[in-house]
Amino acid sequence: MSGFRRPSWWALLLTVAGALLFIRLGVWQLDRADFKEALLRRYAASSSAPWQDFAKVAQTPPSDAFPRVQVSGHYLVDRLYLLDNPKHDERGGVEVFAPFEWQGQPQLLLVDLGFLAGNGTGQAPQVPPLPATELTLQGLYVPPPPVGFEMGGDALARQTHWPKSSIFLDPAEISHDLARPLYPRVLALDADPAAIYERVHTLDFSSMPPARHRAYAFQWFSFALAAVVILLVLNRKRGPRKS
Structure with a gap:
């Protein structure tokens, strides 16, 4: 990588730590999305369970x-x-x-x-x-x-x-x-056609549905990539300035 300078140890450490943190947060968001989707599937299957x-x-x-x-x-x-x-x-x-x-x-x-x-x-x-x-x-x-x-x-x-x-x-x-x-x-x-009440029960994930968790995961992964790109840009060798 002759086009780049060797970054300082503290810049490299901060970049690696930040990227790892962002990746960990992104993976956590994906785990939350999978967990909620699994709950929704179990909830849907519960209506016909014994x-x-x-x-x-x-x-x-x-x-x-x-x-x-x-x-x-x-x-x-x-x-x-x-x-x-x-x-x-x-x-x-x-x-x-x-x-x-x-x-x-x-x-x-x-x-x-x-x-x-x-x-x-x-x-x-x-x-x-x-x-x-x-x-x-x-x-x-x-x-x-x-x-x-x-x-x-x-x-x-x-x-x-x-x-x-x-x-x-x-x-x-x-x-x-x-x-x-x-x-x-x-x-x-349970739903009852003869009841005056409407019974359409769902799990309330309206404030944070699985899709939003995945959107946040993409955001965290983007931050990790941005941290690496910033390190490379700051340590790119510049050619001699033309007169």
Whole structure:
């Protein structure tokens, strides 16, 4: 490489360290993309998976699977929660959640009843009453909706009438609001053509889908290449300046 000068040891060290760091970050982003795609495939396959005993997965559900379960008990019919931030369509509406008491256990199971569409007026739709009788529910045992920052803190604690609504549903806030512990996951009910609710449950990767992870990986790999190119450019021998 007669066209290049030997770089200083610190410049070479910084370039190698930076390139290795960028490559490592790019590989990590690719791993995250593969992990999320695998979760999406497992989620799609869970709807036709065999039933599992809820008692075996209630407290310690598998981190990379979504058990299909049946539970018997009754709703706390006067304690509904409305997630006022769904991403189904442009009509407005709410995702309705109800606490469910299973076999008289002190812990409550939060049930995702589904999406209740609005009428375009901006007002929350009227939630139909729930049956107070003993029921057997079936669905997927999935992680709760993602939680974000909410201005003003706990919105549920400031409300005195039911149903209560919030743009985020924090399980810890719901547990405090009900003065009872919750199971670590939510029961997303199976689709029912006779139900008023729309039940199209998906994993919420909207803020960071697999494609975005791959875009960031390409960015990190580009940084690694740029670091090497910069080192070569700075140490390229220049010919004599013409008079």
